[in-house]
Amino acid sequence: MSEQIFxxxxxxxxxxFVDYPQGxxxxxxxxxxxxxxxxxxxxxxxxxxxxxxFMERGxxxxxxxxxGSGQSEGLHDEGFGETDDTLEVIKQVRSKHIGLPFYVGGxxxxxxxxxxxxxxxxxxxxxxxxxxxxxxxxxxxxxxxYVTPEIKGDILFIHGEGDEVxxxxxxxxxxxxxxxxxxxxxxxxxFFTGYLKQLRIAIARFLIVK
Numbered sequence: 001m002s003e004q005i006f007x008x009x010x011x012x013x014x015x016x017f018v019d020y021p022q023g024x025x026x027x028x029x030x031x032x033x034x035x036x037x038x039x040x041x042x043x044x045x046x047x048x049x050x051x052x053x054f055m056e057r058g059x060x061x062x063x064x065x066x067x068g069s070g071q072s073e074g075l076h077d078e079g080f081g082e083t084d085d086t087l088e089v090i091k092q093v094r095s096k097h098i099g100l101p102f103y104v105g106g107x108x109x110x111x112x113x114x115x116x117x118x119x120x121x122x123x124x125x126x127x128x129x130x131x132x133x134x135x136x137x138x139x140x141x142x143x144x145x146y147v148t149p150e151i152k153g154d155i156l157f158i159h160g161e162g163d164e165v166x167x168x169x170x171x172x173x174x175x176x177x178x179x180x181x182x183x184x185x186x187x188x189x190x191f192f193t194g195y196l197k198q199l200r201i202a203i204a205r206f207l208i209v210k
Contacts, residue, residue, distance in 0.1 A: 004071075007064070007092050009085040012073025015065040016089060017042050019051050026058030027128075027209050029103040030090055032110030034134075035143075036069035037076055046107040046133055049196060050203070054103060057209035064089050066113075078144065079113050086117040094125065101209065105131035108166065108190065112136050112146055119149040130155040131203060134163060134190050138170035150178055156206040157181070158199060160188030 002017040031054070033047045034040030042048075042063035051061040066082050067074030074081060094102065104127045106114030111132040118130055130153060136146040141164075157175065159168050161184050168184065175182055183202045188195040 009088045011067050015071040017063040019061045021055045021058045027101040028060045028097045029054040030062045032106040032114050035109035036066045050105040082113045083116040102127045107133040119151050133158045136166040137174035158183045161186045163190040165190035
């Protein structure tokens with residue numbers, strides 16, 4: 001069972017689920033969830049998988065609920081306020097784990113928020129590795145247009161070839177000038193339905209916690 005804690009954020013309290021590894025603590029991670037207005041929660045299968053994989057490698061994992069969802073206060077803010085909240089969570093959990101390596105992951109809307117948060121962090125406190133699944137980089141049909149900043153570092157981008165929500169072609173246009181590697185799961189949809197095993201393999205090949 002995850003421990004539930006609350007962190008004071010810019011718009012009120014932020015609900016955070018904390019998972020502890022068995023054995024030695026080697027690092028810590030912050031993982032963000034998909035769009036709360038589309039049913040996204042920290043318990044969604046993709047952030048849950050990310051949390052499991054970080055825990056298996058010795059990380060304490062923090063999964064905040066975005067503002068207005070779960071028991072987090074505030075109102076949904078299209079990723080702007082959520083970025084401020086995520087930065088506050090990162091700041092507070094870093095103070096608990098001075099000297100430990102730091103990792104982040106996100107899925108869908110959560111990947112967008114994590115990309116913006118990563119971009120905003122000073123270089124000296126940026127995470128060691130970043131995992132972004134189903135990152136929106138342009139217009140998501142029926143929702144909004146996402147402007148994702150350019151980012152650099154040790155980043156794993158995983159995308160479904162059949163993603164109907166955040167199009168692979170948009171990600172490629174965004175990634176091309178930055179020369180990012182992209183891991184594509186042929187046939188997978190936005191939610192990686194039926195592809196969690198392949199998602200796990202891709203992450204396992206990338207993630208190194210020393």
